[in-house]
Amino acid sequence: MDYEALRFIWWVLIGVLLIGFVVTDGFDMGVAALLKVIGKNNYERRVMINSIAPHWDGNQVWLVTAGGALFAAWPTVYAASFSGFYLAMMLTLFALFLRPLAFEYRSKIDSEVWRSRWDWALTAGSAIPALIFGVAFGNLLQGVPFQFDELLRFQYTGSFWALLNPFALLAGVLSLLMIVNHGATYLQLKTEGQIKARAEAISSLLALVCAVIFVMAGVWLWLGIDGYQVVSVIDTNGDNRTIDKVVEISSAAWFGNYAKLPLLWAVPALGVICFVFCALFSKARKHALAFFSSALAMAMVLITAGLSMFPFVMPSSSMPNHSLTMWDATASETTLFIMFCVACLFVPIILGYTAWGYFVMRGRLNEQHIRDNTHSMY
Numbered sequence: 001m002d003y004e005a006l007r008f009i010w011w012v013l014i015g016v017l018l019i020g021f022v023v024t025d026g027f028d029m030g031v032a033a034l035l036k037v038i039g040k041n042n043y044e045r046r047v048m049i050n051s052i053a054p055h056w057d058g059n060q061v062w063l064v065t066a067g068g069a070l071f072a073a074w075p076t077v078y079a080a081s082f083s084g085f086y087l088a089m090m091l092t093l094f095a096l097f098l099r100p101l102a103f104e105y106r107s108k109i110d111s112e113v114w115r116s117r118w119d120w121a122l123t124a125g126s127a128i129p130a131l132i133f134g135v136a137f138g139n140l141l142q143g144v145p146f147q148f149d150e151l152l153r154f155q156y157t158g159s160f161w162a163l164l165n166p167f168a169l170l171a172g173v174l175s176l177l178m179i180v181n182h183g184a185t186y187l188q189l190k191t192e193g194q195i196k197a198r199a200e201a202i203s204s205l206l207a208l209v210c211a212v213i214f215v216m217a218g219v220w221l222w223l224g225i226d227g228y229q230v231v232s233v234i235d236t237n238g239d240n241r242t243i244d245k246v247v248e249i250s251s252a253a254w255f256g257n258y259a260k261l262p263l264l265w266a267v268p269a270l271g272v273i274c275f276v277f278c279a280l281f282s283k284a285r286k287h288a289l290a291f292f293s294s295a296l297a298m299a300m301v302l303i304t305a306g307l308s309m310f311p312f313v314m315p316s317s318s319m320p321n322h323s324l325t326m327w328d329a330t331a332s333e334t335t336l337f338i339m340f341c342v343a344c345l346f347v348p349i350i351l352g353y354t355a356w357g358y359f360v361m362r363g364r365l366n367e368q369h370i371r372d373n374t375h376s377m378y
Contacts, residue, residue, distance in 0.1 A: 020066075022299070031187060048191070102119070181202075207294065
């Protein structure tokens with residue numbers, strides 16, 4: 001297995017980790033974001049919280065794993081992204097801090113005001129990261145203002161407020177609504193009565209909204225946002241050459257890979273179709289199919305972004321030749337090979353016990369179950 005193959009493999013594996021995070025942690029963040037919308041009283045909100053309680057902390061490990069893999073496999077990208085998006089990253093972390101606190105402290109005091117404040121904290125701690133993740137992808141598709149000096153020291157020339165541009169905000173809204181919709185489909189699987197009925201109604205509408213926004217973002221990307229294209233030959237057999245390439249910015253360049261391989265159009269098309277099916281299955285009360293359609297739709301959205309940008313990982317708007325790609329921003333061949341061996345060993349184990357945990361905790365929750373076990377449930 002040569003260096004070039006390892007680079008491509010880790011591009012795929014990091015994408016898989018991100019999809020795993022969005023699909024698993026996405027539904028519990030979506031449920032928490034809906035806490036004040038679907039839950040009309042304390043017991044209904046406790047049903048919603050306890051539907052995700054056995055899984056939320058394990059699901060969040062996908063994000064930690066993706067961050068660790070990014071640090072080890074693409075150290076330059078890790079350094080550049082965490083430096084350039086520092087304030088956004090810190091806002092995300094502080095929002096995520098609210099989640100475990102809200103889970104643990106919400107029921108410590110028998111006070112409606114106390115519980116309501118922690119409910120809002122849990123909602124914000126789930127909705128804000130979902131929004132920021134989408135904004136980050138929106139900025140990556142437009143290019144990030146950074147460059148390297150002659151010693152390859154990173155310099156970010158943008159600002160936090162510049163990240164909140166219209167296209168990035170549209171991507172952020174899509175990210176948030178996808179996760180909220182995914183949470184609604186999960187509630188259809190795990191709850192009964194009015195909670196399930198409200199989740200069905202929300203998902204049957206929200207999934208269609210996600211499909212429309214996804215198409216709008218694609219049209220905007222085609223007509224209004226320039227893409228990046230490497231025009232020099234990159235030596236992928238030698239050392240990484242981060243700045244030794246020629247990159248051109250041109251209209252519709254992000255769609256170049258689809259022109260070279262038209263079969264790739266099936267990915268965004270499948271994303272739109274899955275959103276539509278999710279709405280139809282929610283309307284028809286086919287809960288498992290609605291959840292599966294939602295998960296597949298979100299995966300297709302992420303894969304579409306990855307295929308559009310390939311081989312770019314973090315393009316530079318201020319110095320296009322300094323853009324980071326999967327070929328020139330990776331760790332050493334030895335590091336990638338060791339990581340690959342570790343992943344082959346431990347990922348199947350992790351997937352196995354995760355699936356076992358979901359199997360053990362299967363079944364629906366209702367208000368009566370919460371009342372009968374009021375001191376042993378969240």
